[in-house]
Amino acid sequence: MLTRSSFPSAAALLLMLPIALLSGCNDSNDKPTEEAVTPKPPVAKASAEVGVRPAHLISQMSDGPVKSKLQSCAGMRFYRSDFSIGHRGAAMQFPEHTRESYQAAIDSGAGVVECDVTFTADKELVCRHSQCDLHTTTNILAVPELAAKCSKPFTPYDAATGTPASAECCTSDISLEEFMSLKGKMDGANPKATTVNEYLAGTPSWRTELYSATGTLMTHAQSIEMFKAAGVKMTPELKAPSVAMPFDGMSQQDYADKLVAEYQAAGVSAENVYPQSFNLEDVKHWIASAPEFGKQAVYLDERDTTLPGFDPMNAASWQPTMAELKASGVQIIAPPLWMLVTVGGDGKIVPSTYATEARAAGLDIITWTLERSGHLSAGGGWYYQSIKDVTSNEGVVYELLDVLAKDIGVIGVFSDWPATVTYYANCNGL
Template identity: 25%
Template sequence: MSSLLLFSVFGLSACNSDDDKTHVTKPPILPDTGFVIVGHRGASALRPEHTLAAYQKAIDDGADFIEPDLVPTKDGYLIARHESEISGTTNISTLSQFSDRKTTKRIDGIDYTGWFTEDFNLNELTQNVKARERIAQYRPNNTQYNDQYSIPTLEQIIELADAHYKKTGKIVGLYIETKHPTFFQQQNLAMEDHLLSTLAKYSYTREIAPVYLQSFETTNLKYLRDQLTQKKTLKHGKIIQLLDSPTAIPGDLQQQSSPQNYASLATAEGLKSVAKYADGVGPSKTYIFSNTEFKQTSFVKDAHAAGLKVHPYTLRPENGFLPDYLKCNSVATERCDTGAAKEFENFYKAGVDGVFADDPGLARKTLTQLQKP
């Protein structure tokens, strides 16, 4: 699809409109009928990630989807955190009543030390623990919101999007990642069935909004695909295969002693195999452009040839996250809106179908500028 056509199609994604002749309200158009902007963990460049405030900010700033990462509690509830180890995203290390819960665990071959959501029940986490900025070294301004927001549950996130829809008529999709599914299956805390049943419980996620289910693993996505196909519980459910560093191996394939790494999944043939169970791929942005030079790979072309949508991650506005050729200066913590806007523009023109953005407002502004005649 050409950039011009892509922008024209995206322009059709709007809220409810009235037919002047019939005065009949048309149903809202789904936000994934064109190019999509995903609020990565909310508007995480502007609020601490995975908080209701970050998700609401993303919605207000024009995101088509909000993206929660889900991990389980000890009693099986699904909550939004970047990882189940939460010492870097909450104030838990300061809470004396939980000092004895600090421990070390091996997850997907890596040792982590800290406090883990699966060692706490929901009440302990939602009543006592508050969110903090995860990467304060890059986003010191976000620390002003530290300890203000609770950890949200999946239900609260659905209700937030549903409330916005009821108030404004705008559909905002959910782009949900299940973190480390094989590890949690081994802890008797498998998330997949609980996730599907929770989504099916709400008419918003069951009938109205697009719901994308994503993972860095493959086995759980195939299971989710089978469940969606057989039970048809989600009207607009889709599957997205995430792609990590090319040399890394998905956690489930590590357990199966498979040598298949992400690089093999990202080849033209590998993408054809992914297309058997997924609707799209979420590659790290370096699969499409090198960090050191502005040179596009064949990835978008190969993925589209396999029938897959392409939603790369993560486009961020600070110098510390921009490729060298787009940085404003060498101060990593400073925003570089001109460089970030140029990066958005490069990806839009590369033919991707959407982007994961930490500042969806800037992503929207750049897209709007490109749509102008």
């Protein structure tokens, strides 16, 4: 597990040392005892390639101990870390939820990789961030026979009214076979497009098309086999359906059970799986129906959008409370970056009330999503909204990450470019 309790403290290790030494000693006649245990060979760590981006970000940081520490690690060898979680794979530069994106995340050191899970018309589980995002993440609109099946056809930009170009294509519109015939592309659409080709050419300028020539879509089961072969842990997110449930006889509970069943069928140990959902009832369902998976299910917290007046600095504005979540069986909570931090009186990034209350309640924390905001010189946008006044350069990525790791104690960070987090994790022994 990723939980902090899995790792003994330094003091505990020192207390254990004499016992460990004694247990390996023979009696006075120096003959092996029946209790003697052959030490297991150490597990080889999987190496990682972090590339040039971490050095670029570090160069932008303000001078200080955090920058100095990160600079000192420039020449070290890097390894895969569970602290580094591949969000949709490595979506900054590769088409999200494709084999190529997942491989890039693994190569850059993500110890945990995410498949967002939704379903097709024939109720097969596939990897997509949303049930209805095929029009921005695949080439479906360029395939006439499949575009004709979309929930909403392509409508061009109307200059007279200023109405943006639009479309809506869902996995539930097509069969698994049809889904697998598509190609993944960089997520994006051109709202002023007058043709399909113009609409598909909408990648944000701070991402890249360099690796988008191929984008191999994957089923959930295929992602499991890929991650299992690579030796990484898995964090599937059960996406909210965009269709009415039950769907063709499949209830929400059936859907949640199907996700877990595919790990069981593949022989994946529950300790290597972190199922996620924004729906608290899904998490509670896993806790009750599949406790071996439910004990490390992740509650993705978006109460800022569902609770009027939600304020991460005011515990009275949250329902349920952190203690109530813990009492219900939730062990891991996952809010967006901005909920966990604020700006202190000295102008430094500090933990929010939300963060301190979650830790006080005994909840572990994972957060999302680093490297998804483009250039940070203008405040960083949605993910940095609580610290926008001190977000003025790219180096703030590492200043934020340092507070998340050391002051809050998060156990993992989702990133669209996992190498950034991998570098930090290795440098700080996480």
